[in-house]
Each structure stands twice: as C-alpha cells, then as structure tokens.
Amino acid sequence: MADLLVSGIIYGSIIALGAIGLTLIASILNFFNFAYGDLFSLGAFITFLFLDLLGDWGAFPGLSFGGGLVVATLLSVLIMLAIILLIDRFFFKPLREFDATPLFMSLASLGLAFILRAIINIVWGPEIRYYSTAIQISKKLPFGIRVKPDELFIVICTLALVTLVYLILKKTRMGKAMRAMSDNPVLAKASGVETVRVIMWTWIIAGTLITVAGTLYGIQVQLRPTMGWHFLIPLFVAVIMGGIGSFWGALIGGMVIGISEEMITAVLQNAFHSMQIDADMSGYKPAVAFVLVVLILLIKPHGIFGKKEH
C-alpha cells in the first residue's frame, strides 16, 4: 500500500502542476480552457523535437536523461510561451474584446484543442514515443516502496516550480494583481490593475507549468498525441475539487486525484479478497475520480478551498 501511495504522489504531482495553471486561467481569464490538455501534449512533443535536434548529451548518473533534456525543456518552454501568447493575441483577445461569454470562450478553446491535436498528429504522426527507451530498474526502499530516480526528480521538480509560483503570487506586485483579478475583476480594474499585463503573466505562468508537466509526463509514461486530451479529465477534476481559482486547492486536488486513482481500487480489491468475494475491481479505476468529485461537490459545492460567489 505504501508503494501505491508513493506512486500516487508522483502521478499527483504532475496533475498538480497542470491544475495550478488551469485554475489560474479559469479564475483570471474566466473560462475553462479545454485546449490546456493539448498544450500539455504540444509542450512534451516540442521538448522531444529539441531533444532530437540537440543529439546525445549523455545521461545524469542514475537518471534516464541528461542535460540535453533539461536544455530541450527550457527551449520548449520558450517556444511554447511564444505560441501561447500568439494564440492569445490572435484567438482569445479578439474574443475577449467581443465580450464573449465564458461558455463561448470555453467552446472556442475546445475548437483550439482539436486544431492543436491535429497539428501534433500531422507533424509527429500517431506513433508513441519516448525520450529514452532505456528501462530504469526501481530502487527498493523500506515498507516495500519502490521508486525510480526519475520519479524522485519529478517530485523535486514539481516542488521547486510550485514554490516558485507560490512566491510569485504571494510576494510580487504582479502576483498580488493576479490574485486581485481572480478575486474580483471589477474592483481590480477600478483600482488600477493593468488587465493586459495580468493576462499576459497568467499565460506565461500557466504555459511554463503545462510545458514542464507535459515533459515530466513524457519522462514518466510516454508521448502520444492523445496524452493531453486524456489528461484533461484528472486536471479538471483536480481544479473543480480544489475550488476554482485556489492555488492550494489545485495542488491538493491534484494530489488527491493521483493518490486515489492509484489506491482506491486496490483498497477495494483487498477488501473484497478478505471477504472472500471474487471480483475484479481494476476496471473501475477511471470511475474513482468522478465519484470523488461528486462526493466533494455534494459536501462543499465550491470545492475544498473554493470561495462563495460574490
């Protein structure tokens, strides 16, 4: 069980990275960005592209990748930010100026999601890819826990980024402006918050997080054009569960989804075994997230950390 808990934390930390970006967009730009999952895939694939261009840089001791992947990820973040800001300039900004409703914006982002996925399919094809096909044998730790060094890296990387975003939101003027926009956009505008710059920085933070999250998912699992689309469900569940706009909510929501998806079916399976009932619970794994979000919304309609509407 402890082993599954650890593996849930690793998966959960990738979800949390994505969920923080998504929740910022949802609260500051006031719509659910369905294209976020496919930006996740695009980020991972652009990293793959640079990794390929950079050639073999060797691997860090113990890890499955080396400096090449780090540099590729940084370059990928830059390219992704350029792409995302261009998309905002030519796609979302006209819609905003149009005073499109949040529903309209969400549907438009859904269209964008299809376009992005089609582009990935055209450029990279439908085949699955790996940054490194080498298999890492996991290290044995006490309590039956097994972790790969890569997984440790994923958790550390997530912690560092989450701390950075937290500091930006808490300590900088821009962070305060972002929180103000998310709390009450009308009041924020009235008190002289520069909306345009706040929106730009929201995209920059969310774009960086999603690119890194995509790359981490690529290291841990694999790259496939539909990776982000499937990842969207846990992301949304995490954001809704945590409460839209809540930093801590997204972080904890992501962890809860990651851990519960890994553990709940196993717990149920063991319970059935001890009752001598022969049932295969593994097929119900995808239902876990949904049952959880329904339960939480029944108890706390605005999510764990959500605030009531103004």
Place this chain on the structure above:
Amino acid sequence: MSSKKFNKGRFGKCFLATMMVALVFSFINSPGYCEEEMKIGSLIPMSGDLAAYGKCVQQGVNLAAKHINEAGGPLNMKLKVVFRDSQTDPTALRDSAEKLVNVDKVPAIVGPMIRSDVATPVTAPNHVVIISPSNTPTWVTTLKDDDYTFRTTSSDAIQGKVLGKLAWERNYKTASILYINDPYGGGLAESCKEWFEKSRGKILGQASYDPGKASYKMQLKELAKGNPDVLILIGYPESGTVIIRQALSEGLFSQFLFPDGMQSQQIIDSVGGNYLEGMYGTGPGAAENPSYKSYLKEFNKVYGANPATAYSENAYDGVVVIALAIQAAGKDALKTDPGKAIRDKLRVVANPPGEKIIASVDGFRKAFRLLAEGKDIDYEGAAGSIDFDEHGDTMTPILVWKIEKRKIVPVRSVIPD
C-alpha cells in the same frame, strides 16, 4: 455580463468566404474527366491506440485498390476507396460509419478493425457490407447483422486456444492475465484461460485495464501475487508498452506472452534493452501460399519494407473480395441495391468450387474475365484461403511468433482444426 451583438456584416463576409473555399474544394474533388468510379469505404483507426495498425492496414487497402485497378477494375470501373478515421474510439467509429453510409454512400466497407457491432445499428439496416480485417472477438459470429458482416480473420475462440496451449508449451505452469477492458480483451482472456487450464496450467490472477492511464502499478502488483511464471498481456501497443515498462522496472514480471494486439515492432522499439528477447506471441497467421508470397513481394515493391504490423493482408483480401463480388454482381444488380448484390456474391467469389485465384494483378485479370464469362472462381487470399461460412467468418491460420534480435519472427503457423 454584457454582450455585444454579432457583427452581421463581418459574419456574412466570413460565411461567403467559407462557401467559396468549399466550392473550390468540391471542384478539386470531382473527377476531371469521365471515368466511371466505384466507391467503397474503409473505416480504420488512423489515430489513437490502434493507429500503428491503422497505418499499415491502410497500406494493404491501397495496395489492393492499386492491383484491382491495374487489372482493369470491377466492371471496368475505377475502384476508389474513401477512408474515414475511427480514432480507436467507439463514438468516433459510429460517427464515421454513419458518414460512410449516409454521406459517401458506399455499398461496402473494409473495416472496422475492432467493434463490428456498429453493423447492427448503422451498416446492416442500410444494406452496407462490412468486412473487418481484424475484428477477432467470438461475439462477432452471432452478431445480429442480416448477414452483412464478414471478416477475413479467425475468431478469437481459435486464437485463445492457440495462446493458452502455447503458454503451457513454453513451460509456464502458472500465469496471470492482464487484458484491455473491451470486448476483444475480455473474450480472448476467457478463451485463453480456458485452454491454459485445460492444459493443466493454473491462472493465479486476472485483471482488466483501461488504456491511456499513466500507471498500471495497482493491477500489476495484484497480478504478481503468488509469483506467476508469466504475464499474458492482452492489449494494444500504446498502453501495452507502458505496462511492460512498468512491470520490468518494478521487477514484477520478466516473462510475457502476447496475442495479436501486441504483435507490433513498436513494443520492441519502445522497450529498451533486450528484455523482450525470446518472448512468444500469437497473431493472424500468414498463409504459406502463393498468394501471401506474391502479396509480400508486391508490398515490398511499393512500400520498401515488410508490413509493420499484422492485418494488412487481411485488409487487402477484404478489398479484393468486394471488387470481385462487384464484378460478379453485374451493373444491373448494383443499380438497385448494391450492398445486397455484393453481399450475395461474396461467398460465390471467395468459396469453392471454382477456379482458384491467386492474389496478383494477373490473377485478378483472370478473375474478372472468368466472372464476365459467367464462370465460378475461388479466391485464395494472402491471409488464408478466405472461405466465408454461414456467419461470414473465415478460418485463417494462427501464427506463433517470437522476438529474436529485436525483431518479430514467425515460428510456425497453426492451421485451426
């Protein structure tokens, strides 16, 4: 929230521009000169879990269309294949099937690769024949389809038997089965289990998985209890490789056995090192006949390599029997109810008696001539002899393969009894 009205002028211009573009494209699509065309459909996954198969199957379909047209085409018409993507997704599959039936108005479809049950609501009521190259589950046999559903591959009842017996033959005394949560996985897992147990083997655990997940540790740990000798992994390459990699890096399994769904170079390329060296699997058997040899030669000539996955030859046979059935039906029958006309002639051209037809341009030329003369033919396919029984099922050989020097190599073909 305030909302501005749509700018009608701008909207009108956009609409006009869209229509112009559509108009231009419709010109591009229409044939430039008057050559009669016979359209058939192909419904295969070009994206999603089965995309690698889809790509290769499409090559098989295109090769068949090329050969048929080089031989003059059915009733001297040009055979044209309309492709629609089923995205390895049941909803998209149904949507694409409806488009092929209602928009493209094809009388026959090669596909789908999985889930032929689309026949009951969509294709069969509209009198459209579907010939699946790869839909192996046992339930396809008894599908309510008014005899419009065929397949050019064997039922899983047969593959499961070979797979279960192979596990025992490979000296595995105990096994766990992990299967994909769909009708293919469930059906094959059942028949494999049945035959492994009949061979005195013991199944220690059985679990299903959903594709597209980041981790399958929970299922793998559950299945590894009691240290079974082998993991029989019934699934598709995309998530299948995630499972293999996780099983290896967690040290839970080192021996695997695969069915046709995993018979792909991709699983070897995606798992580094020599972990999969010497693993065995089953798949659709290459018929050791002249048709298959000719098919392989032609495939190499056009694509410069052997087929990357299984089922391209089954799809090839599907296109060929449709084309031959069109020729046998004649123009008049095609005018009234083309789907029914093709359905009624499929067994005539594919089953004995009649002159044996080899899969080649010359063979098809001969077949067209014989059919025009009103004679009987018996197509011998590249995937097997392709003789449809009363359910539209065929018996094709099952291949036993193994991984050697990071390649899938055939070991032997098992002719089902």
